[in-house]
Amino acid sequence: MNFNAINIGKYLLNVLLPKTCAHCGLDLHYLEPSPLCPACEDGLEPLPELHCKTCGLPLNDGGQACRDCRGGGPRSLALARSAYVFNPQLRSLVHAFKYRAREDLAGFLAGKMAAALAGFPELAPYNFSAAVPLHPAKRRERGFNQAELLAAGLAARCNLFHLRGAAARTRNTPSQTALSKAERKGNMAGAFIISKPELVKGRKILLVDDVATTLATLEELASELKKAGARSVAAYTLAREP
Numbered sequence: 117m118n119f120n121a122i123n124i125g126k127y128l129l130n131v132l133l134p135k136t137c138a139h140c141g142l143d144l145h146y147l148e149p150s151p152l153c154p155a156c157e158d159g160l161e162p163l164p165e166l167h168c169k170t171c172g173l174p175l176n177d178g179g180q181a182c183r184d185c186r187g188g189g190p191r192s193l194a195l196a197r198s199a200y201v202f203n204p205q206l207r208s209l210v211h212a213f214k215y216r217a218r219e220d221l222a223g224f225l226a227g228k229m230a231a232a233l234a235g236f237p238e239l240a241p242y243n244f245s246a247a248v249p250l251h252p253a254k255r256r257e258r259g260f261n262q263a264e265l266l267a268a269g270l271a272a273r274c275n276l277f278h279l280r281g282a283a284a285r286t287r288n289t290p291s292q293t294a295l296s297k298a299e300r301k302g303n304m305a306g307a308f309i310i311s312k313p314e315l316v317k318g319r320k321i322l323l324v325d326d327v328a329t330t331l332a333t334l335e336e337l338a339s340e341l342k343k344a345g346a347r348s349v350a351a352y353t354l355a356r357e358p
Contacts, residue, residue, distance in 0.1 A: 139209070187345070192342050193349055194348050201262070226270050230274050241320050242322035243322075245277070248264075282315045286309050328356050
């Protein structure tokens with residue numbers, strides 16, 4: 117073992133603040149880079165091969181599209197994909213990241229997204245990344261925008277051009293968690309503006325966020341990007357609600 121000054125510092129910090137698994141609470145070795153124990157990390161579920169080719173929703177049976185996308189009208193989002201299914205292990209990680217000020221998890225999560233991106237060649241043409249913005253009040257409360265950290269980390273690992281600050285949130289919308297699909301869509305109406313249209317025009321943009329449920333937020337932002345001249349907009353999230 118390399119007992120250099122950095123490792124000694126990590127050991128002493130671990131004595132004071134022991135590292136534990138973000139899901140099950142098991143003690144972690146002080147040099148363990150993952151925030152999950154091996155069993156919980158193995159429990160992360162990649163997006164299954166059987167998923168809707170339009171919105172990326174995991175499917176229980178055959179076919180190319182989910183019920184909502186089958187025969188549906190045109191959308192602003194060309195397609196959506198996610199690195200993982202939003203299962204209990206990942207839910208614990210995302211909760212710690214967003215609500216317990218675990219900004220340090222951004223690198224690990226962006227790395228997971230980057231590793232999974234190669235499995236979606238349909239996203240390869242989208243070489244500009246943009247994050248779903250937070251309202252300034254919510255960003256001040258949280259201390260950071262989790263989507264911005266993921267988008268920047270993904271761009272650095274996958275040679276994407278990151279369009280920082282291309283869009284802004286104009287309404288501090290209520291949480292989407294308890295809303296129906298129709299209510300989510302109404303909740304997001306008019307929530308975004310494109311603050312830097314010169315960054316958007318003519319480009320294929322990959323929207324990045326932490327969790328996708330009904331895609332209402334991503335669809336609304338994609339609509340504004342298309343109005344501002346984006347050539348095409350796709351979405352890539354860390355997790356997808358099954």
